[in-house]
Amino acid sequence: MKNITIADVASQAKVSKSTVSQYLNKRYEYMSESTRQKIEQTIKELNYHPNIVARSLKQKSTYTVGVIVANILHTFSTQIIRAIENYFHQHGFHIIVCNADDEPEKERNYIEMLMAKQVDGIIIFPTGGNIDLYKSMIKKEFPIVFMDRTIDELEIPTVMLDNIQASTLAVDRLVESGYSRIAIVTTSIIRNISPRVERIQGYKLALEQHQLPVQSIYIKTPEVDQIEEALDELFKQGKPPQAIIAGNDRVLIDVLKYIKQHNLKIPSEIAVIGIDEVSFASFFTPPITTISQPAIDMANLAVDLLLKQIKGADSADEKKVYRLQASLNERESC
Missing domain, CATH: 3.40.50.2300 (Response regulator)
Known part of the structure; x- marks a missing residue:
């Protein structure tokens, strides 16, 4: 079977390739509603699937980020992962989730693996055992956000509970x-x-x-x-x-x-x-x-901070610790 290309979609929909590209990147403001519907219908008819590798090479982005949790058994970790995935999905990104089991060596292996896969950034619940690697990521200006835990000596934006x-x-x-x-x-x-x-x-x-x-x-x-x-x-x-x-x-x-x-x-x-x-x-x-813990608010803030770095909009005032407020659920155990 012939591989369907963006040119095939553009030809059948009677629009330019750049318009199809804008549609695929969810830049709908650049087209009318009727054009959007026409492209959507054509993609379905042709069963077109974008070439992710080609897209990554062209845009210099894999639209993938890593999330390394210290211990996935914690309820808070799963709540955060779910919220992060949902918010990144809205921005067209996929996530790769890794569980470090509170082991620095395992965390190091995951960081190196994710960077080798050229993810666009990483959100980490740091074990605290890889200071040299964190410093190396900062030096390379690799997008990174810490979640739940802070390391005082590092200028890495951090989202955590008060x-x-x-x-x-x-x-x-x-x-x-x-x-x-x-x-x-x-x-x-x-x-x-x-x-x-x-x-x-x-x-x-x-x-x-x-x-x-x-x-x-x-x-x-x-x-x-x-x-x-x-x-x-x-x-x-x-x-x-x-x-x-x-x-x-x-x-x-x-x-x-x-x-x-x-x-x-x-x-x-x-x-x-x-x-x-x-x-x-x-x-x-x-x-x-x-x-x-306000898990959704914490996750959304972490995603926003990482996306700013990915888009090159990071600034000095973003390299700080954000502490969000906890809330009491009063029940009958005290």
Whole structure:
């Protein structure tokens, strides 16, 4: 079968090749509605599919971007991916999603692979373990945006939650409900991963604002496979916590599992708040109070920042950290 070309479409639709090209690039303002409909109908009749490789060579763009998440198991990661994909689709871009599993070496391999595939830019949830590679990307002026995590020494536009405000919302809610022995459990901070560190900072600041003591026995930062052991340490001490802030959705699942295994009653024996909304929170028994991240707004901002770089419209004031506000979902767990 003969390969249908843009010239064939133009000939049958009785328009110029440049008009068909404008249509394919969704520049509909350059043609009348009747011309647009005629081209659309001709493309369907001829079963024409644009040559993506040729288009990329001509326009020096693959219309593809990479998204590297630190851990795809987090609900927030999947929410962000979905929102990013939707917004990029509106701009005619495809995305390639990679999961680094919080492993710097895996992240490095994915960055190198995506750059070899000549993607137009990358949105990264950085592991923090590839500073040299991030610096190399900056030097090459490769479009890059960080999501969820910041690295202070690098001038890379970053979109993340106001984590201190999120923890403050949680502590304020618990104190208002009469709790004073409040624990926070998050995953490991060994690599100084900013959301985890900042949520603990926010927790400490909020306790101090309420004139409550900050006690290290109520702060736990275990590896994922050691969360149960950390919870044991919390509950087996002389004065166990009255309330727990789960630092992310994965911790929340382990906290709720532990509570069920030990027949503890929520909220009469232990109150719970989770940072990160989860799908089951509203129909759990009792419904779980959570702190939501504005995932769609964060994703859209990250896409806008990356597209500015791709289009060469990046400016110095864009190389900053954007912190969006969290919101409280009040339910019955505290």
